[in-house]
Amino acid sequence: MHFDLSKPQKLLQESARTFFKRECPLTRVRELMETGNGFDETLWTHMVDQGWTGLMLPEKYEGLELSIVELAALAEEMGRACTPSPFLATTWASVLIAESENTPIQTKYLKAIAEGSCMATVALQDAESGWNPNLVATTLQPTDNGFKLTGEKWYVLDAATADVLLVVAKKRDQLAIALIPRNREGISIESTPSIDETRKFSQVKFNEVTVSSEDLIAVGGQADKALQRSMHVGTIAVCADLIGSMQWMLETTVEYAKTRKQFGVPIGSFQAVQHQCADMLLLLESSRSATYYAAWALSEDDPASERAVSMAKAYCSDSGREIGNRACQVLGGIGFTWEHDLQLYYKRAKGDELLFGDATFHREELAKQILND
Amino acid sequence: MDLKLTEEEQKFREDFRTWLKENLPKEPLTGRSEDDPNYWNQLRGWQKKLAEGGWAGVSWPDEFGGRGATPIEEALYLEELAVCDAPERAGVIGEGLVGPTIIAEGSQKQKEFFLPRILDGTDIWCQGFSEPDSGSDVASLSTKAVLDGEHYVVNGQKIWTSFAHMADWCLLLVRTDPNAPKHKGISCLLVDMKSEGLSVRPLRQMSGDAGFNEMFFSDVRVPATNLLGQLNEGWKITITALMNERANLGSGLYVGFKKTLNELIERSKTIRRNGSPATKDPINRQKIAQAYLELEILKLNSNRALSQITNNATPGPEGSILKLYWSEFNQRLVQSAMEILGEQAQLKDFDQGKWIYRYLRSRGNTIEAGTSEIQRNIIAQRVLGLPRSY
Ligand SMILES: Cc1cc2nc3c(=O)[nH]c(=O)nc-3n(C[C@H](O)[C@H](O)[C@H](O)COP(=O)(O)OP(=O)(O)OC[C@H]3O[C@@H](n4cnc5c(N)ncnc54)[C@H](O)[C@@H]3O)c2cc1C
Numbered sequence: 179m180h181f182d183l184s185k186p187q188k189l190l191q192e193s194a195r196t197f198f199k200r201e202c203p204l205t206r207v208r209e210l211m212e213t214g215n216g217f218d219e220t221l222w223t224h225m226v227d228q229g230w231t232g233l234m235l236p237e238k239y240e241g242l243e244l245s246i247v248e249l250a251a252l253a254e255e256m257g258r259a260c261t262p263s264p265f266l267a268t269t270w271a272s273v274l275i276a277e278s279e280n281t282p283i284q285t286k287y288l289k290a291i292a293e294g295s296c297m298a299t300v301a302l303q304d305a306e307s308g309w310n311p312n313l314v315a316t317t318l319q320p321t322d323n324g325f326k327l328t329g330e331k332w333y334v335l336d337a338a339t340a341d342v343l344l345v346v347a348k349k350r351d352q353l354a355i356a357l358i359p360r361n362r363e364g365i366s367i368e369s370t371p372s373i374d375e376t377r378k379f380s381q382v383k384f385n386e387v388t389v390s391s392e393d394l395i396a397v398g399g400q401a402d403k404a405l406q407r408s409m410h411v412g413t414i415a416v417c418a419d420l421i422g423s424m425q426w427m428l429e430t431t432v433e434y435a436k437t438r439k440q441f442g443v444p445i446g447s448f449q450a451v452q453h454q455c456a457d458m459l460l461l462l463e464s465s466r467s468a469t470y471y472a473a474w475a476l477s478e479d480d481p482a483s484e485r486a487v488s489m490a491k492a493y494c495s496d497s498g499r500e501i502g503n504r505a506c507q508v509l510g511g512i513g514f515t516w517e518h519d520l521q522l523y524y525k526r527a528k529g530d531e532l533l534f535g536d537a538t539f540h541r542e543e544l545a546k547q548i549l550n551d
Numbered sequence: 552m553d554l555k556l557t558e559e560e561q562k563f564r565e566d567f568r569t570w571l572k573e574n575l576p577k578e579p580l581t582g583r584s585e586d587d588p589n590y591w592n593q594l595r596g597w598q599k600k601l602a603e604g605g606w607a608g609v610s611w612p613d614e615f616g617g618r619g620a621t622p623i624e625e626a627l628y629l630e631e632l633a634v635c636d637a638p639e640r641a642g643v644i645g646e647g648l649v650g651p652t653i654i655a656e657g658s659q660k661q662k663e664f665f666l667p668r669i670l671d672g673t674d675i676w677c678q679g680f681s682e683p684d685s686g687s688d689v690a691s692l693s694t695k696a697v698l699d700g701e702h703y704v705v706n707g708q709k710i711w712t713s714f715a716h717m718a719d720w721c722l723l724l725v726r727t728d729p730n731a732p733k734h735k736g737i738s739c740l741l742v743d744m745k746s747e748g749l750s751v752r753p754l755r756q757m758s759g760d761a762g763f764n765e766m767f768f769s770d771v772r773v774p775a776t777n778l779l780g781q782l783n784e785g786w787k788i789t790i791t792a793l794m795n796e797r798a799n800l801g802s803g804l805y806v807g808f809k810k811t812l813n814e815l816i817e818r819s820k821t822i823r824r825n826g827s828p829a830t831k832d833p834i835n836r837q838k839i840a841q842a843y844l845e846l847e848i849l850k851l852n853s854n855r856a857l858s859q860i861t862n863n864a865t866p867g868p869e870g871s872i873l874k875l876y877w878s879e880f881n882q883r884l885v886q887s888a889m890e891i892l893g894e895q896a897q898l899k900d901f902d903q904g905k906w907i908y909r910y911l912r913s914r915g916n917t918i919e920a921g922t923s924e925i926q927r928n929i930i931a932q933r934v935l936g937l938p939r940s941y
Contacts, residue, residue, distance in 0.1 A: 179557065179857075179861075180552060180553045181552065181855040181858035181859075182855070183552055184552055184553075187552065432937065436936070436937060443938070444937075446937035447938040447939065448940065451937075452927065452928060452932070453931065455937060456875075456928075456930035456935070460872050463852065464848050464851075464852055464876065466855075468844075468851060478555075485847075488844075492841070493845075493848060541836070542836060542837070544840040545836035545837070545840040548839065548840065549820075549836070551830070551831075
């Protein structure tokens with residue numbers, strides 16, 4: 179058993195760390211936060227040059243054909259750097275296409291995604307569906323030569339910059355996934371700023387949008403399966419992002435506790451402070467164990483992977499918030515300011531907590547499996 | 552990253568499974584554990600059987616009768632024992648704590664005499680560290696040993712010594728230089744529990760068990776050859792012993808906790824709450840799922856640490872994270888269990904008082920083997936490098 183990143187995986191992670199320090203320092207993150215779509219074309223082009231948009235895609239589509247473990251290693255660095263980019267959206271969408279078993283669509287889009295000429299996102303949540311695809315109410319109404327898509331999607335990541343949207347809808351009582359260019363008639367996109375300004379959500383409305391049967395990349399059981407797999411991958415990417423945030427928050431807190439003096443001594447010599455830090459480390463390292471395991475289980479198609487994903491997301495969601503709370507406390511007044519970078523990570527952790535379902539959601543998912551009901 | 556067992560690890564587990572199939576006692580042991588000599592004789596018998604099969608002290612090097620198992624293999628070993636409900640190992644302190652310390656620090660004679668006796672259950676060991684006035688601050692201990700010819704003469708008192716009432720030998724910490732700084736005047740003695748002047752008084756635990764004891768030393772003469780390691784180097788030895796204790800304790804616990812959780816799940820399906828099974832209640836479901844995931848993460852943390860030790864070196868202060876995690880997890884687990892099972896769980900007749908026992912016993916978890924506060928101090932100071940305050 180080797181329960182750690184391998185040498186090449188560590189190398190990938192270290193080079194990503196250097197990359198983000200150089201290409202997108204926190205001063206740049208703050209600039210991007212202030213923009214509407216948070217998109218930095220130069221940064222994105224350089225990420226594409228690293229091959230990261232095709233990280234998990236097959237070589238025949240110019241991908242690197244690496245596993246989800248490498249994805250986790252990379253996503254951790256994006257969390258650590260608090261990077262705003264359409265990486266999560268595009269990765270989720272690309273895995274959904276790759277899992278759809280629809281060769282024409284794959285041929286048309288996967289290479290383009292890997293090479294950076296296409297950005298994509300997934301429009302999953304209806305106003306009231308939460309993260310449960312079965313509750314989606316957006317519908318594909320049959321017409322003479324195809325369908326009309328009508329509905330309202332929320333929390334769509336990076337919709338404003340995506341070239342294509344993968345829309346999860348109901349076709350009668352089956353789930354279907356439609357791939358639609360963003361500028362097709364009948365689509366309106368409105369930005370919905372959230373607590374975490376490093377991620378850009380939109381509300382996307384579909385008003386009788388024309389959809390052909392070729393636009394449907396998967397239907398029924400195949401759609402269920404592809405969507406589930408892609409959501410698992412996305413969930414783990416977010417867990418890894420959380421680990422990166424937690425790592426930054428812990429390191430920053432410990433560093434501060436060593437240097438900040440009160441009552442003539444470093445505050446890190448106070449036990450009340452030490453114990454906060456010790457608990458943060460426990461939460462961080464446990465999150466890491468859970469996430470690495472889930473990533474590995476997914477990469478091996480292990481039957482336990484579904485549980486592993488819910489375990490990791492439940493634990494990381496709670497831990498990210500908890501570590502943020504403690505960091506904010508130990509940093510004192512400065513940690514509560516706009517000026518201190520903690521606010522970026524604190525909010526990112528809160529946003530990540532909700533992405534792909536919060537701890538309560540995943541505990542219930544787990545309960546269903548454990549209790550067999 | 553590869554979490555699959557290697558071929559050697561698989562073979563190790565297979566071999567042990569095969570051995571267990573043939574050698575596991577067919578009947579459960581009779582008698583209650585704490586103070587029933589007959590029960591302990593059966594445990595010694597089981598220990599002997601393990602030793603004869605080559606399945607005692609598995610992590611010890613071959614030359615000392617072990618099989619050089621890696622930390623991961625040792626974890627598999629403990630897991631298999633727990634999975635098949637094997638009797639506890641009489642040699643657990645000897646194998647996990649005393650043996651490795653003797654292997655690292657002992658004289659040739661000590662190795663030859665003590666190690667085989669630990670393996671085959673001849674000797675049961677206890678660990679005499681804590682004193683009435685020296686608990687977390689073990690290094691302040693005052694039980695003293697003075698050299699008199701060929702013997703150390705020991706006077707003082709120890710407390711909370713688990714198994715002392717059944718033990719044959721004690722790994723004893725004593726002060727040998729009262730003038731040196733507290734960490735520099737401690738030595739480690741191997742003490743025969745039948746020594747004249749040594750008396751043991753059992754203490755009853757909150758759960759009702761007589762699991763630990765007081766030990767009184769009055770001019771107890773210990774042969775000088777029973778000094779373990781160098782004179783006044785006892786603290787260093789102790790730290791190694793404690794780290795071994797922390798690293799080892801976690802591995803076998805998972806299966807035990809898993810049984811508790813599985814029992815809780817099965818039990819709560821049969822209990823009705825507001826007209827439906829307790830497992831339909833959304834809050835109970837959240838609690839069960841939380842216990843489940845925390846338990847799995849306990850195992851993952853432990854495997855990750857073991858894999859690190861296997862690939863690098865000896866256990867370090869990171870063991871404190873495992874200790875902190877498992878002890879506080881178990882308390883949350885049994886508290887959830889009591890809440891989910893409801894009022895009847897307080898009755899001594901309900902499941903033979905099993906839940907009450909688990910609930911009460913868990914309070915000791917965050918005290919024994921270094922309190923949670925001490926573990927947090929260690930993590931903060933030795934892992935994160937925060938400045939010491941005392
Ligand atoms: C079930 C059980 C089995 C045991 N078995 C053995 C055994 O076999 N052999 C043996 O030698 N001992 C044994 N012990 C003793 C155990 O190691 C001690 O109880 C433990 O180290 C705490 O010491 P104490 O009880 O004197 O408490 P104290 O050290 O007096 O602690 C009291 C409280 O103060 C806190 N505290 C103390 N120092 C600090 C500090 N520096 N920072 C923050 N908080 C602090 C503690 O965390 C605790 O909450 C056992 C204990 C139990 C409960």
